[in-house]
Amino acid sequence: MNTKTRVLVSASSHQDTLKDALAALIEKGDIDAVFALGETKQKGRYCYSLITDPSLVRKTLPFHPVMPVQGARALSDMTITRSFDRPVAALLRPCEIRAFVENVKQSQGSLENIFIISCTCPGVIPASELHREDRSDVLANRTENIRKACRVCTEFIPGQQADMTVLIASDEPNDSTVIYLNTERSVEIASKLESPSLKTAPPLPELTSGILESRSKSLKDMIREIPAPEDGLQSLVSLFSACIGCRGCREACPLCSCILCDYETARTQHSPELIRTESKRKGSVRVPSGTIQFQLGRLMHISPVCTACGQCSDVCPADIPVADIFIRAAYLVQQSLDYTPGRDTDDTPPMATYIEKELLDITD
Amino acid sequence: MKTILTDFLRKALTSGSVTSVMVPSRGPESSFPWTLVTDVSALSQAEPVPPVMSIQGAKALASFTQSETEGKLLAVMRPCEARAAVELSKLKQVSLQNIIFLTMDCPGAVPLMEYRRDNDMETDITTPDTLRPLCRQCTEFTSTGDLCLAMHGGLNSVLPLTPEGQILLDSLGIKPESDTSAWKEWTASLRSEREAISVESTKSLKDAYSGLEGLIEVFSGCISCRSCRTVCPICYCRLCFIDMKDRRSPASEYLERSRSSGSARLMPDTLLFHIGRMAHMSLSCVSCGMCEDACPSDIPVGRLVSMVSAGTTAVFDYRAGSDPEDPLPLNTFRMEELHEYED
């Protein structure tokens, strides 16, 4: 492998560089549309849009540190019935790409004709911080204010699906914008752009080892702090006692893609008779029932494929550290299954793979 | 208020006049889950009027009363929760048979998120600034259900509002206060105060977000978490129309939509979802504010739905949750109606 990688260097900011490049590509007809983040009519509120008008591309906010919805969810929504038949550029964070790759594996979307531009991700700001009056301060002190999930994220360099990677998070501050060209088609696209120059640069891990180190440490700390199953059911009950059953965590999750959640069906809901009988037996029961069942069920369904985006914590109106719990479980489950979600579309999902001898260490 | 209500529940359960009680209880981490209690000793944890509304009581009630309960159930609820339960009974999600509702002069609730971050918050009807916006403008803050704990105008007494309530009081040997005039005055004066706030709030909402453009703006921060729908006591479908598979469109259609105005917002149909929800819910909305509490994007969704509800219920001369015998307007056929809307 080359120690040096091809990059595109520009003197303007990464946002301006991307906006100019993407607008130009639409104008030339190389791409039909751009999938990117922008501010809505209301200040401080953001959304993803599919933009076809080059002048509107110039109004987007590429890699603005917010995540109103998980990008994979929006992409899956668009490509679930049929893929794009014309090239579209999508600006996605690494966790969004990985989630979308998992979607694709489960036939919940298609990567076809999507040109992915990603970045070494510095993280995003929690929604609740954004809605504060003093949000400009929040944006200024980016690293301190990012989501907890982002502070422990060690997968901040996008994988092989990213055609281009913008160097944003790095150990040393950059004067210029550096965009890594990871694929042949990205080189081809870059050659069509006029001003920026092509150079080579050291591989990304070399430029971000400091970030990786500090985040790995934070991750280990967090995993230690979160109550573990061995603390018993009671600790789970405590953790989720404030849950109001809004299911926002499920709706916001890019990987919870069922049309109707199993926990909304009559099959899994306790019958009125059962609840009344249990109340008589125990003297008192919590109603509606099924809070822990739902959370544990979702944990079971999602932990093998969770890409630790932190969206679930972000939407929780009861301030439950949902993502922390999921990140811990996902870390342990994915390690024991030797599975990295979103790494490659060809990796078969662990629950759909039969291996004759596996998990011997957890069988007695 | 807590002591009087808990004592009342204890008495009702001990006497055998009711066989179970539904009441919020103190849970771990400053939470107040609803509990269905049959054992008197469990009432030591009861927290009949917690500072927050964590789950709308009617939703909790509907989880185990779709079929008729055996023995009497006494449910302690805020007035808006009892009214939602009445609406749910019309949709056959709650069987009112054998349920006695005990409400109170509701002190309101504080916003959930604020309470989660500051557990010392208390609700106090006299300091409305701390209350959720919809509680501040609530005019149906008392006198709902079969029994109501009146705590103002010099009263400190559970008053019967229906024959069922009277029977329970009689069986417990409780004689309600007979002179309620001062309390009624208090009620009337607070109601008119609240009405004024409501008018003001509706006006400012209308001014801020008028027309389609206004609606687009107010919902622009929506992240499609659908929490407003899930926590709504009346939204009871298993699968929402907006999530139906047949609403999916191919990628080409998204491109086409984008081309028509240069840019298409994703997730799509945010406005359709909210307007659809208003159309489906507004006639039964009890203005409990649960949707607004659950919104992680700080959208005044509860105030908006409540405002629309005031308009639609007026058209049908209907008051959500006030009378179980009043049929749902959309399920009622009248030969002669709504002539004023014909051309």
Add this chain to the structure above:
Amino acid sequence: MRTGVFVCGCGPNIADKIDIEKIADDVSDIESVVLSETHGLLCSPDGKKYLENRIKENDLERVVIAACSPREHEVTFMKVCESAGLNPFMMQMANIREQVAWVTPDGESATRKALKLVRGAINRTTRHIPLEKTSIVCNPEVAVLGGGVAGMSAALLLADADRRITIIERDSSLGGNPENEELALRLSEAVKERTEITVITGLEPEEIVGFFGNFIIKLGEDADDLHAGSIILATGCSVDSDGRAIPADGFTKMAEMLRISTDRDGFPNREHGSLAPVSTPIDGIYVAGCAGGLCTLNDTVSRSEAVAGTILSSLIPGREVETEPRTSVISETLCRGCRTCLEVCGYGAISFNEETLVCIVNSILCKGCGNCAAACPSGAIKAQHFTPDQIRYQMAGLLR
């Protein structure tokens, strides 16, 4: 997908107003359309033969016919599809006669409007699913409501033809009007002798559902449901304080149950005063004796003969009736048991399962009117052949 579009000129009816060639031409470049043509009169014997051949020759999978109202010729063209080996539910009509040619004065806008309707129909058919027709064998048994002279004489005549009959009499014994005591006694003796006739006394129908060939009469919790192919109303009449003949007490409720219309005095309307004097507008339900209005004893007997004759000639053992394939289906997963559908169903086709707390459609009773699907607040009911998907695609085609 191979769609064929046929635009009918309906003689001059459509062709004079609408440019049918332009329509056929304009839709020909739609992706799924492999064939689009015009025809002078598609419902003529030649037209039908032509259509059948074109479907076969071109292996058409979808057919769109732009012509008259489906009320006029949908059945005709469905039959053509069937004989061409195509599931008839893969065909869609666009009504460009009643909805366009006859009502839109200006030819140019008529053509434009017709084109939109045709595009809608083409788009709709892409979401069509074949539906299978089923038929059920008619039940040759007959139920007689009312055990007076009229009911008994009709029953005896049917018994002579080896039919099984059940007489339901709400009094404790047969007989009816005491004025005819002597004849009634003779008839009831005869009825007792006949093994073909079963007599149920002391009960009256609580609910009647079903249709010609398959009625179900519910007699309450303590009695088994009664199944019959035909029902004879022999409930007699009475006289009010003004001396006018009025239907027997309780008849109004029964008429509502059977959904038969009544005249000003409350007696059932007849299909035709002189041609079909004993048939009600509902197939399989007949009126005998004074249940249709005061008449003499002689008339009563002759009306009973007419009823028996009509039943024997139409309700033939082994005859099959087709059931409606375009029924509603309820998703057990999505139903929340709110029972709104029960209130709007005019056919008694939906019931509520107390165990599973969901509603169920009886597909034999369902007539596919779609009321329940429209009323269901949970989107749990699908009216087959009128699914939201199909309607949405039709709208999309129409508005594009």
